[in-house]
Structure formats: structure tokens, C-alpha cells
Amino acid sequence: YGPRVQVVSPPGLVTSVRRRLAGAADFAAAPAPPIAFPATGSARHGRKRTSEDQLTRMLQLVPFLVHHQGLHISEVAANFGITREELEADLRILICSGLPEGYPDDLLDIQWEDDHVTITQDLDLNRPVRFTVEEACALLTGLETLNSLPELAEGGALESVTLKLLAAAGEEGLKAAVLSGPEVAPGNTAALETARQAIRNGAQLRLRYFSPLRDTASTRNIDPLRLYSLDNTWYLEAFCHSADALRNFRLDRIDALETTGQPVSGEAAPDGKLPVKLFTPNDDDAVVVVQLTRQGAGLADEYYAERTAQLTDGGLLAEIRFGSTGWLPMFVAQHGGTARILEPEELAGSSREWLAAALAQYEDQPLRRLE
Incomplete structure (x- = not known):
């Protein structure tokens, strides 16, 4: 937590925090290597299987x-x-x-x-499996999300299944039923239906999208892949022809959506899981160049680096998308000298200032040797 928190005891923890902050600050202040990534489009750094x-x-x-x-x-x-x-x-x-x-x-x-x-x-794996209460509640949460979609009429199969599960899951099921996904706002209903129809028909769409981060609206052609809700927000996942990559667009930031009359290009397909991964690219992301030491090189996989370049000392340059930049100084401090921000310079500078302010709190305390 940097300058917002000062550890006063026990002494061993004070020393640990100070060492980690000092390691991060020293690395952040060291001379930066030249920033250069391979020019070929195949330089993306895939996530290793775990x-x-x-x-x-x-x-x-x-x-x-x-x-x-x-x-x-x-x-x-x-x-x-x-x-x-x-x-x-x-x-x-x-x-x-x-x-x-x-x-x-x-x-x-x-x-x-x-x-x-x-x-x-096969150990009787063909037998029907009885849901536990926890499993029934998880399924109810998903069913309630589907029931909130505007085009689903009351009294259908979904409602019937939901009622049966509610009866089987009892009181716990009633609790789960209120944890449904977000309803589609009236203003987003048309965009959702247009996107769903295009996904069904394999049609390309023209999208006008507002980005609060840039305070601008952009127009681009997309191949719609799927709709999903995450953290109380509906998203449209699509292949963006302008970015030449998969992107996720918030439904509530789509100003206009219409078909182009062209079929989708077939250049991309959804991963099959929701969400696609722990972090999915969005047009509001900040693209950050991070330097990782040999010990921290695995962070490129963990954060789905879009491009990487090997350094002579065994470390890596990694270009990573972050949805929020406010926590980046914490990210740097957490890794105590194995990661630092190189670009954009504004973020690199604010990270160095954050680390310096955090370390200043411990200037009058002796650095004890860890046992």
C-alpha cells in the first residue's frame, strides 16, 4: 500500500516491507534498456499451460x-x-x-x-449425477441471468427448470435466485438484439463505440462472436478489424450498431469459456511496457503479454494491457525489484514517486538483518 500505510511492528515485517520497496525503487531508477520488439506479427507471447x-x-x-x-x-x-x-x-x-x-x-x-x-x-460415469445444494444454487444463478433477458417470455422452459431447482434447493436456492446477472438496460436492448442476430447469421457489424478513457467515439467494423455478462456489465466479444485482434465492447458504451451487409471474415473464434481468460482486451486499456528480470519473467505469461522481447541478461521486455493503471505502483512494489514500468513515461514516473514516498516513511528506522 506504499505511502498510504506504514508498518511499525513486528520488526521483521518492517524490514521485509522496506527491503521490497527498496528493491523495487532501485530497479525503477536503473538505466533502461532500448525498447524494441520483433517486427513480425508472430511475436505474441502465449500463456504457458499450467x-x-x-x-x-x-x-x-x-x-x-x-x-x-x-x-x-x-x-x-x-x-x-x-x-x-x-x-x-x-x-x-x-x-x-x-x-x-x-x-x-x-x-x-x-x-x-x-x-x-x-x-x-468408467466407474458408472454414465449415471445421472445428483446436484449438491451448492451446485444447484450456482445453476440457479445462471438461470436467473438468462431469465432477465428481455426477449424471453414468461412461462417458458427456463422458468419451469428454475422453479424445479428452487423447490429442490430449498432456502439456499431462494438466496441464490437473487444473485442473478445484470438485467439488460432498456437502452441496450436494441444493440443486444442486433448483435445476437448478427452472431446467429454470421454477419459483420459496424460499431460506433465511446471510450471514456480517450473521451472519443470511434467507428470500426467487427465480426461479432458472443455476448456475456461479467461484473454486472454486458459485453460483446468481437474480432475488431481496426485492431486486427479480439476486443470486448461494453454494451452500454455502444452508440450505434448496424450490419455492413458483409459476412464475417472468420479470422477469429471465441475461446469457449467465459470470460475468455482472466483479462480480456478492451479499448479502454492502457498498453504498458514492463521490464522483467530473469526471476520475474513468468509474469509475462500470468498477465498475457501481447509482445515480448528477450534481453541479454535473461530478462524480458513485455507489452501488457492493463484495465486500470492506478494499482500499477502496487504491482511494481509487490514484486520487489523483478518488475518495473518503462512506458508510458507518465506511469513510470508516478510509480517511482510512489515508491520514493513509501520508502521515506522508513528513513529513520534501521534496516535489520532478516533471520
Whole structure:
């Protein structure tokens, strides 16, 4: 929290905070390397796969295989967007997985020696699964979001399913039902319907969009991909031809939306998850160039850097989009000398000032050695 908070005890924590702030300030004040990124468009830095990605994939893999017995291993791998080697690694883990007792008959039995993947012991995964109260409540929240859409008439299938789940989930279900997603404001109804129709028909749209950050409105052609709500706001995800990349447009900032009479280009497709990732590009973002040391290079993956360039000392230059810049000094301080802002200079300068003000609070305190 920098200059807004001063730690006074215990002494070990004071020393820890001071060391981290000092490390960040020293790195921020060091000479900057030349900023240059590869000129080719293929220089984007993709996010590395993590164990969390693998777990999510394996949870989807078992029911997929149960319902697609005998599918060729290359088709299975292609369906999940992974290599054959990655798929085989997943399968080797799955054949050691099963019911809690751990007996031989309680393990998944998966065969793929003939290049066709089959499950001969699926542990009754074909049985209908009974929802827990927590799962029913989560589903109710989503159903209430759909029920709030203006074009859905009362008394339909959604309402019927919602009522049945409410009855099954009891009092907890009633609580979940009030946690629905945002309603579509009357002024956004036309844009939502135009976007939905264009997505259904594969039609290109012309969008006039207001950016509060720049205090300007811009017009561009987009290929609409999907609509979703996040943090009480409705978004239209689309491929923007001006930016030549995926962008997310807030429905309440769309001034005008109309078809161009052209089909979509087919240059991009939605990821399949909502939201696409922890951070999705928006036209209100600040594009920041960050220098990362060898120890901090992994931050380029964590923050979905759009471009990276290797430095001679093993570190990286990374171009990252941030939706809010107010917390960037905290980001720099948090990493204690492994990350700093290079551009824009205004943000780099405010970060250095923030660190200096934070350190000034500890000038009269001796720097103790950490045990």
C-alpha cells in the first residue's frame, strides 16, 4: 500500500516491507534498456499451460471419452487443442485415478494402444449425477441471468427448470435466485438484439463505440462472436478489424450498431469459456511496457503479454494491457525489484514517486538483518 500505510511492528515485517520497496525503487531508477520488439506479427507471447489447465482438461476428458468411445487419439487431442504427447500424459494420470478406496476395480481403465481411445471401466460415469445444494444454487444463478433477458417470455422452459431447482434447493436456492446477472438496460436492448442476430447469421457489424478513457467515439467494423455478462456489465466479444485482434465492447458504451451487409471474415473464434481468460482486451486499456528480470519473467505469461522481447541478461521486455493503471505502483512494489514500468513515461514516473514516498516513511528506522 506504499505511502498510504506504514508498518511499525513486528520488526521483521518492517524490514521485509522496506527491503521490497527498496528493491523495487532501485530497479525503477536503473538505466533502461532500448525498447524494441520483433517486427513480425508472430511475436505474441502465449500463456504457458499450467497444472490448473491440465486438471480442468482432465475433468472434461473423462466424460468426453465415455460418450465418444473408440475415437482416434489424434481426434481426441485435436478436440482439446493439445498434442498427442500431452494427451498421453493426461491418460497415464487418469489410469491411476479412481474411487477413494483405491482397489484395482476402482480405477479408470483406459486403453489406447491401437490409437483408438476406449474406457472399459468408467466407474458408472454414465449415471445421472445428483446436484449438491451448492451446485444447484450456482445453476440457479445462471438461470436467473438468462431469465432477465428481455426477449424471453414468461412461462417458458427456463422458468419451469428454475422453479424445479428452487423447490429442490430449498432456502439456499431462494438466496441464490437473487444473485442473478445484470438485467439488460432498456437502452441496450436494441444493440443486444442486433448483435445476437448478427452472431446467429454470421454477419459483420459496424460499431460506433465511446471510450471514456480517450473521451472519443470511434467507428470500426467487427465480426461479432458472443455476448456475456461479467461484473454486472454486458459485453460483446468481437474480432475488431481496426485492431486486427479480439476486443470486448461494453454494451452500454455502444452508440450505434448496424450490419455492413458483409459476412464475417472468420479470422477469429471465441475461446469457449467465459470470460475468455482472466483479462480480456478492451479499448479502454492502457498498453504498458514492463521490464522483467530473469526471476520475474513468468509474469509475462500470468498477465498475457501481447509482445515480448528477450534481453541479454535473461530478462524480458513485455507489452501488457492493463484495465486500470492506478494499482500499477502496487504491482511494481509487490514484486520487489523483478518488475518495473518503462512506458508510458507518465506511469513510470508516478510509480517511482510512489515508491520514493513509501520508502521515506522508513528513513529513520534501521534496516535489520532478516533471520
